[in-house]
Amino acid sequence: MIAALSLPHLLLADLGLSAALLAFCSALYAIPAALRKDARWLASARNAAIAPFVLLTLAVACLEGLLYSGAFGLQYVNAVTSRAMPWYLRLTALWGGQAGSLFFWCWLLSGYSALVMLRNWRRERDLQPGVTVVLMVTLLFFLGLVIALENPFNKLWVAPAGGVSAGIWQPAGTLPFAPNDGRGLNPLLRHPGMIIHPPMLYLGFIGFVVPYAFAIAALVAGRRDDAWIRVSRRWTLLAWMFLSLGLLLGGRWAYDVLGWGGYWGWDPVEIAAFMPWLTATAFLHSVLIQEKRGMFKHWNMSLIILTYALVVLGTFLTRSGVLSSVHAFAQSAIGPWFFAFVALMACVSLGLLLKRWELLRGDNALDSWLSREGLFLLNNLIFMGILAACLWGVMYPIISELFTGQKVTVGPPYYERTTGPLFAVLLLLMGVAPLAAWRAGAARRLGRAFWKPALLAGLLPAGLLLAGITQPAALLGLWLAALVACVTLYEFYRGAQARARLTAGGFWHSFVHLVLRNRRRYGGFTIHLGVVLMAFGIIGIELFQSETQATLAYGEQLSIGQYQLRYDSLVEFPASDGRVITRATLNVSKNGRVVTQLFPRRDYFTDSQQPMTIPAVYSTLPEDLYVLLVGWEPAGAGGATFKVYVNPLVNWLWAGGLVFIIGTLVATWPERRELQTAAERARAAQLAVRSVSAGA
Amino acid sequence: MRFLRVPLQYALALVALAAALFWLPASVRAAAATPTDDEVNAVASQLYCPVCENVPLDVCGTQACSQWRAIIRQKLQAGWSASQIHAFFAEQYGTRVLASPPFAGASVLFWLVPLALLAAGTVLLVRTLRKPATAATGAAGPVSEAHAARMERELDDWR
Numbered sequence: 001m002i003a004a005l006s007l008p009h010l011l012l013a014d015l016g017l018s019a020a021l022l023a024f025c026s027a028l029y030a031i032p033a034a035l036r037k038d039a040r041w042l043a044s045a046r047n048a049a050i051a052p053f054v055l056l057t058l059a060v061a062c063l064e065g066l067l068y069s070g071a072f073g074l075q076y077v078n079a080v081t082s083r084a085m086p087w088y089l090r091l092t093a094l095w096g097g098q099a100g101s102l103f104f105w106c107w108l109l110s111g112y113s114a115l116v117m118l119r120n121w122r123r124e125r126d127l128q129p130g131v132t133v134v135l136m137v138t139l140l141f142f143l144g145l146v147i148a149l150e151n152p153f154n155k156l157w158v159a160p161a162g163g164v165s166a167g168i169w170q171p172a173g174t175l176p177f178a179p180n181d182g183r184g185l186n187p188l189l190r191h192p193g194m195i196i197h198p199p200m201l202y203l204g205f206i207g208f209v210v211p212y213a214f215a216i217a218a219l220v221a222g223r224r225d226d227a228w229i230r231v232s233r234r235w236t237l238l239a240w241m242f243l244s245l246g247l248l249l250g251g252r253w254a255y256d257v258l259g260w261g262g263y264w265g266w267d268p269v270e271i272a273a274f275m276p277w278l279t280a281t282a283f284l285h286s287v288l289i290q291e292k293r294g295m296f297k298h299w300n301m302s303l304i305i306l307t308y309a310l311v312v313l314g315t316f317l318t319r320s321g322v323l324s325s326v327h328a329f330a331q332s333a334i335g336p337w338f339f340a341f342v343a344l345m346a347c348v349s350l351g352l353l354l355k356r357w358e359l360l361r362g363d364n365a366l367d368s369w370l371s372r373e374g375l376f377l378l379n380n381l382i383f384m385g386i387l388a389a390c391l392w393g394v395m396y397p398i399i400s401e402l403f404t405g406q407k408v409t410v411g412p413p414y415y416e417r418t419t420g421p422l423f424a425v426l427l428l429l430m431g432v433a434p435l436a437a438w439r440a441g442a443a444r445r446l447g448r449a450f451w452k453p454a455l456l457a458g459l460l461p462a463g464l465l466l467a468g469i470t471q472p473a474a475l476l477g478l479w480l481a482a483l484v485a486c487v488t489l490y491e492f493y494r495g496a497q498a499r500a501r502l503t504a505g506g507f508w509h510s511f512v513h514l515v516l517r518n519r520r521r522y523g524g525f526t527i528h529l530g531v532v533l534m535a536f537g538i539i540g541i542e543l544f545q546s547e548t549q550a551t552l553a554y555g556e557q558l559s560i561g562q563y564q565l566r567y568d569s570l571v572e573f574p575a576s577d578g579r580v581i582t583r584a585t586l587n588v589s590k591n592g593r594v595v596t597q598l599f600p601r602r603d604y605f606t607d608s609q610q611p612m613t614i615p616a617v618y619s620t621l622p623e624d625l626y627v628l629l630v631g632w633e634p635a636g637a638g639g640a641t642f643k644v645y646v647n648p649l650v651n652w653l654w655a656g657g658l659v660f661i662i663g664t665l666v667a668t669w670p671e672r673r674e675l676q677t678a679a680e681r682a683r684a685a686q687l688a689v690r691s692v693s694a695g696a
Numbered sequence: 697m698r699f700l701r702v703p704l705q706y707a708l709a710l711v712a713l714a715a716a717l718f719w720l721p722a723s724v725r726a727a728a729a730t731p732t733d734d735e736v737n738a739v740a741s742q743l744y745c746p747v748c749e750n751v752p753l754d755v756c757g758t759q760a761c762s763q764w765r766a767i768i769r770q771k772l773q774a775g776w777s778a779s780q781i782h783a784f785f786a787e788q789y790g791t792r793v794l795a796s797p798p799f800a801g802a803s804v805l806f807w808l809v810p811l812a813l814l815a816a817g818t819v820l821l822v823r824t825l826r827k828p829a830t831a832a833t834g835a836a837g838p839v840s841e842a843h844a845a846r847m848e849r850e851l852d853d854w855r
Contacts, residue, residue: 265752323749396806408791408792408797408806409744410797550733643737
């Protein structure tokens with residue numbers, strides 16, 4: 001007798017699947033309903049666009065129940081969980097594999113859609129049909145993929161001959177099959193960073209569907225104002241914050257888990273997540289110009305369309321297997337569909353944009369390249385340059401394999417050479433643009449504002465030069481970062497000073513109020529400060545990282561920089577979750593004084609036969625000492641090989657990331673004035689309704 | 697005026713710098729009698745094995761990769777240079793083991809495209825950059841009709 005799914009598990013699986021199917025139907029209904037020119041149909045469409053969130057929440061809850069309780073007769077549950085995994089990893093295994101993460105994607109998108117329907121419905125009525133249609137089409141595509149091709153509710157079936165298959169329906173001549181245990185999550189993903197990194201990344205990715213929906217709606221409605229930007233502005237910032245956080249957490253995870261001493265490897269999967277971030281960052285800058293000066297309308301539309309296309313392309317690249325091989329893509333069920341969807345959405349969007357091209361002419365012309373708006377445009381062009389380099393690097397291996405059959409690797413050397421100089425120019429612009437005036441671009445005036453911070457920032461590389469650091473790239477990079485720091489801090493100082501004079505309050509009091517009163521501007525400057533800290537960190541680790549490797553016997557030591565590491569012992573023991581841990585003990589001294597003990601280790605997961613190198617890190621503000629256990633002789637022989645890195649300033653990168661996110665939060669947080677007006681508007685609407693009903 | 701001409705020089709300098717960075721020769725290390733782990737890693741860090749995607753050879757933990765490192769050690773001992781060893785692996789396992797496509801054969805195109813893009817972008821930028829400059833020099837002469845209309849409009853806005 002073969003074990004089958006228990007009755008509660010069967011019920012949960014069927015309930016979840018039914019809810020997902022109903023959500024699909026509801027989204028499908030919302031599209032024609034939204035397109036009818038009738039207020040009642042439109043209201044119905046709105047409800048039908050909110051319903052998928054309720055239904056998919058139920059479906060996700062069912063799947064979580066199945067994951068938590070170990071319903072190993074389901075293909076997905078079997079693939080990503082096992083009895084040995086702790087409860088929180090079983091729950092977060094929802095995004096640990098293909099089917100689950102696509103399903104999670106759908107759920108988040110339905111959540112965004114419902115929030116948009118609930119929050120932004122009253123304003124801009126003529127945008128409603130377009131927004132509903134775009135959100136629902138995107139949801140339908142992803143939900144359709146999940147239900148038809150990557151269904152997390154697929155059950156396992158076993159044929160009498162022994163072959164196991166998966167599907168919703170029972171194939172003829174097979175029996176239900178529920179193994180006693182699952183295969184479990186990939187060990188590399190069993191890390192706290194992996195619990196929050198994917199949801200953040202997804203929240204960022206999917207969030208960009210909202211501004212895109214508003215942009216397309218504005219194009220369809222033939223609007224030439226920037227209503228779509230005002231309505232979706234906060235959504236864009238929110239999505240961007242999540243994406244930035246996702247990228248940062250991904251870097252931290254790589255540093256902690258992957259064991260190669262770095263945080264960013266220019267891996268195609270990383271770049272797929274980085275590309276929409278580039279266009280979104282460009283968009284966040286140029287949107288300011290449209291709001292202030294009514295310019296760059298084509299450009300903003302193109303940027304948001306591009307961001308959306310890159311979001312879908314990124315999901316396609318990482319989910320279809322095309323990156324490892326063109327053939328994997330052809331074999332994957334979802335690849336071709338994805339490709340068709342990206343192409344279709346890109347064509348429709350571009351068609352619409354071209355149709356409305358004349359309508360979106362700017363209200364003003366660019367007066368000078370040295371004006372604020374000119375420099376912002378330059379900033380956007382640089383972002384596009386970085387994007388082009390990334391896109392070419394990611395696509396070239398695919399193109400090469402497709403046309404010549406030859407596989408190639410495009411690694412860090414290419415990306416560093418192409419994007420490095422562009423990043424330097426971006427830093428320069430970041431230092432110059434806040435000094436430039438709107439419209440007028442007098443070189444002399446800009447020069448007058450520029451020379452003081454430029455000279456002040458020059459003290460840093462000058463000091464380093466005296467200290468014996470002569471790498472030109474490092475000196476240039478540090479000068480640029482210091483320049484941005486000077487200019488940005490001066491902006492804060494100047495604003496607070498002016499305010500203190502006006503309000504006769506103390507400097508710090510004025511400072512806090514300045515930031516609170518103009519959150520977008522000073523949130524943005526805070527983000528710039530975060531970038532400065534990150535730039536210091538990146539320059540430190542990229543240009544001054546040192547490494548060494550040595551095989552030591554007990555009691556022997558190696559030195560790197562100011563550190564001496566003595567190898568004391570090695571132990572091997574099994575852990576409760578089925579891994580065998582080999583752990584070395586190293587005694588670390590700095591300039592002859594003992595500072596700490598480090599325990600680098602290698603975990604071996606016997607069931608999946610996968611090793612995992614876990615670094616031991618002695619972390620200080622100036623630098624990290626990062627030790628890996630690379631290999632060892634069988635116990636007793638006493639020889640073990642260690643790879644040791646000294647990563648200067650890497651903690652500045654993480655600190656900068658934190659400042660960056662704080663700045664984004666400041667910029668995203670609703671301003672009190674706006675809240676007030678929203679409340680007032682609601683009150684006014686209520687009064688109007690009351691007077692109308694009283695009149696009737 | 698003089699300041700406006702600067703971007704062209706900067707742009708040209710940038711192109712020259714980028715080109716120089718592109719063709720920076722890979723550092724060639726002299727072969728030592730008994731190569732240290734660090735010397736082996738320096739060579740290995742520029743190689744990728746075909747199995748472990750996107751993990752450079754110097755940090756890859758698999759059995760196959762440690763065998764490759766052993767081969768690198770032998771070659772270094774035999775007096776081979778880093779580029780000779782890279783070429784050896786590329787010949788054995790295909791160009792995909794190299795960290796980036798070589799500047800040879802079909803992949804010349806790979807390196808030329810970004811350079812061409814950079815050049816095209818710079819030319820485009822410089823040409824657009826010059827426009828406001830000529831407009832500014834023309835300001836002393838007769839005012840164009842469009843410009844006059846715009847001035848009127850903006851004065852209206854101001855009132």
